[in-house]
Amino acid sequence: MIDSHCHLDLLAQKKDLRVALESAKAAGLTRIMAPSINPESWQALQALSERYESLLSIDTALGLHPYFLTCSELEKPEQTLKESLRQLEAATANLHHSVKALGETGIDGHISVPLALQKEALHNHLKLADKVSLPVILHHRKSHHLLVEALKLANYQGVGVVHAFSGSIEAAKGYIERGFYLGIGGTITYERAQKTRNTLGFLLEHHFDKLLLETDAPDMPMCGRQGEANEPRYLSDVVDVIRDCYGVPLKEIVSTTTVNYTRLFNIDAGSEA
Template sequence: MIDSHCHLDLLASKVDLHVSLESAKAAGVTRIMAPSINPPSWKALQALSEQYGSILPIDTALGLHPYFLTDSNQNSQASTTDAHEQGISESLERLEAAAANLHLSVKAVGETGIDGHINVPFTLQKRVLHAHLKLADAISLPVILHHRKSHHLLLEALKQARYQGVGVVHAFSGSVEAAKAYIERGFYLGIGGTITYERARKTRDTLKYLLENHFDKILLETDAPDMPMYGRQGVPNEPQYLSDVVDVMHELFAVSPDQTTSITTENYLRLFNAA
């Protein structure tokens, strides 16, 4: 199994990362993608990739998560609109500079996207997303997209940016129609802990469609340390629990764990050009 979305730097603040990664390896996890959230996380994740790569290969991504855009300029405490805009611009410049001198672990651009549940103006989120899409196209890396109540906005942004690349919509929980729209644009869909909850009927229905028609567009993920699996609420989510997703897919749709593991691993390696 490959965990296509795990915030290792955030997980490291909650658990012993060495123990967690050894447990993940013992559970059958063979690789991890660690997306970033802000400039300080880029080097932190790259350092973790070097430190723990002997346990599991750790891929990383360069991005500015929409949730953290209100604090994008880590070197400024300024609160005025002009100063904040300058901070965003500086962060985007740092993103381009980091992309011009890629660390060996970097396989994607992100996490970026649009979130409809946060107090960050859509105009700002769209501006930053557009910059990520432009960069991903320029350096030929896939993009990792975040969504919450924003599928229509994301699809609109991809069209407006004339994005030519590929990517993954992480923690996908949309309709069959939304899934089709992303797949038509060459995107993959990340499936995680949401499907372990019985109340997630829409997501389960969409997953059924994907398994029957687009198995080659599915990735597995935990989003650790967040998005706990059913029955594991109250403790940090970890990569070792990725098998819960595989088990639920087997229970609901009679897809063998070996088939799920094999196909999603191939999908990941193809998308991120990883070896």
């Protein structure tokens, strides 16, 4: 199994990371994508990918998460963003071998970060992703229409993944038509998430080749695990729901999502054989 979205640097603040990764490997994980949140996390994640490469493969992404575009009322967010974007472009000029994408970037409709700032950051990520031919990892919350608008405005020609997807069938089709993949995570482990479960049923039948598995650890706890830090080993909870609710064999879930991941992030398929 591959966890396509796990914040390893944040998980390390809550858990013994070696223990967590050993548990993940024991649960059947072979690979993890670790998206970043700010410039400080880029090198930290790259160092983690080297430190634990004997346990499992860790891919990383360079990005500016919308949550962290502002840090205090005293700073000048526009100036800070400009400098961070400059650092992002410089980092893409000499990529660490673990870097397979740009992100996490996107738009969140529930935070106090100015929407204009989020849009500017996203636009620059998309233009840079096209320039360096890397996929993007997109964050959304009450913002599907704004993400589609941003993709059009940037005339984005590349691919990517909408992580923690929880939208309608129409929203899903809109992204897939643009070449995007959809990350499926802990939301589907909750019975109340009927809309997302209905959409997933449609996707499994018609667009299984566009689905990825994810935990978003240490956040987004699985049903029954509320109150504790999420971990990549709990990816099996997502797989179990897909198997039990939709009748898809475990082997097919793992093999298909693994192929999807390697295709999206341009990973040598032989490394996951």
